[in-house]
Amino acid sequence: MRTTAPGRRARRTLAGAGAAAALLAGMLTGCQEGPAPAQGDRGAQAGPRWNTAPTSVAAAGDSITRGFDACSVLADCPEVSWATGSDPAVQSLAARLLGQDQVAGRSWNHAVTGSRMADLAGQLAAAAQHKPDLVTVMVGSNDACRPTIGSMTPVAEFRAGFDKALAGLRAASPASEVYVSSVPDLQRLWEQGKDSPMVRQVWKLGICQSMLADPLSPAAAATARREQVRARVVEYNEVLREVCAKDALCRYDGGAVFQYPFSVEQLSRWDWFHPGRAGQARLAELAHRQVTSAEPPR
Template structure:
């Protein structure tokens, strides 16, 4: 989400200063009369069964944004993929890939194509790269950056968000029609503001440009500031509705039914650097939600 290099020194200064989701046909002979009535009904092909969801896929690919890259979980303004909820190797997180595949297999059969700062428009490209591995499951978490813009007016429109997610799913389906998809909901950005605004460190770091549409002027409780935050929150909820609806049209897609959005991130689950991205503990909670959704 943030721009790393030119902010790193400023973040360290701020921290220091504040101390820290077989059809069965009955053959009819060529000379036999066509069946009618109840016989006709029984002679029709049976509908194709809904494909069974595989609770133990043999490979996992991840796409998305900085949450999936483990940004700010280990060190300031840096990715930390080893603690990624989706594909990380850290025993502290016990990632989705490790839970599904085992540690040894996860190292060889999981791939993380998420990029810090990515928005939904970028996911189709990430999906194209993930397709090359022929994964049996793709984990998707994207959308926070679509709401985290300089102003509410700059947020991705709901219509564009829908088109972009459909494009990403189309990219996958064109190449891998049987690959399963887990879709995580967009986190509750209002909750993150509520948690971090009481932290002197968080407020100082937020001033450097982290999710300004929600976190800017963090201490202000004016009607204008509250309306701005409500506008962003409403957009996040609209994005989650899109994720649910698009996923529901795909028989091999599971949405988390808002579990990530509803998770109440607290101080322990948030990065002590920016009070916005998940900490190692937060990444572990995201892994739990994903695993529960995939295996239930």
Template sequence: MGTTAPRRRARRRLTGALAAVAVLAGVVTGCDGGEPASEGERGAQAGPRWNTAPTSIAAVGDSITRGFDACSVLADCPEVSWATGDDPAVDSLATRLIGAAQAPARSWNHAVTGSRMADLPGQLASAAAHKPDLVTVMVGSNDACRPLASSMTSVADFRAGFEKALAGLRAASPTSQVYVSSVPDLQRLWEQGKDLPMVRQIWKLGICQSMLADPLSLATGATSRREEVRARVVEYNEVLREVCAKDPLCRYDGGAVFQYPFSAEQLSRWDFFHPGKDGQARLAELAHRQVTAAKPPR
């Protein structure tokens, strides 16, 4: 009984000290005991938020976005472009997002057949002039598709080109969102057409020789060459992912196009390499799914 009072006094001093520490912590951390931050406030703190319903689109890239060989042999067919086309059979990204009536006036296709990453800064400069809500990027196939595997664009140059292009767009049109498609798996396209004699004859005209030369050869040199090209495409896609991740308004497709199992029926009936109308429709579907998702793909 004689030690009860001192213990009570010690307990009160400890409680008071803890309370003081709590108050001090609140001052240091800025906690005022008010309501928690709203979703909008948290979004503002995290940076600009992705708009899942853009109303204007500019497309850049290469022959795939131009619809090359999708309608006739060795010719562009932008009306079936996965990004900005107006063909109902494709139902392009622009049509899905903006509507068939408004899309022609609110979408622009600056892709050029044969383009490589080195051409992207110029294309994005043209796209930026429209101040579009969204810019779609699909480039890299021609950096891997060269006369020889040794002629492929280096990974360092590919990265430098993409960083320059994205920086230029951001300076000219700061609020434009960017959807970046992965480079398709060129080896899978080879697998789809290599056993067809007519296709092999067409490939001899010069289509993607780094991958498609000697399509039936299983010699060590030919096999190693194809594997080298595929590995370079994988490296390109990693560059696209890494550079895009640094920009809060850039969304990479997570490898969706690279991983998509394109079948022969979805490829051009003239070259069995570029997407046909059905292939373009699948690209539009993949893009729409990624652009309208609440969160980016992992």
């Protein structure tokens, strides 16, 4: 067996004592500074961070994002779109983020009037080809706006469609952020226009009959029908929130659009249901506030 010289043994003893002291000091310091972050917190800190200043924008969705009925009757008007429009009166989200002179070259609108959740995957696939910094999504109104209550999109189907669409975008463009707008409160839109004879005549053309049919009827069946549509919209919004929450680069608007009190002056003068220029401007303002916030809405 080998023996150790007294001096070397003393140095080892001192080194060990120093290490122990350092360890103890670290433990005491940790106690003074508070508990270590939970595992979930550390994971959140290590994940991707939301970029509040994206430099390109792609839009997906339905007639609202296409500016339908905002400029002329029964026609799209993408230049006033809240997401990617070029109209200075609207100051779209793209214009606010990129500057008015960059809208044409750095934003793309893949929304299609009449689209439902089942169409979103294809739109996001097209949007992903641009590898945009930000993708906006506003879809769900047409899933609730159907000829009858029974033909509204089932909630489970709506969820499956959003899961599929978001997963496809994430696979094709991993770094793209996604801003998801809540579905508007269709019952509030009914309340804004129902007392106008001219509006009621326009609604008879077939706009959102699940909500707008027999707009003045006080019958229990009509009231229950309208309440069912609103309840379905609430369920859709909960799906949007839950699915978006699972993606670190997805931000749901917290119900901002659903809760916004649209007035008659902010709706289309042709159908009093879709947003007009003023309504599109309010949508752009809401989105810009959410996208540029350091923290997601609560």
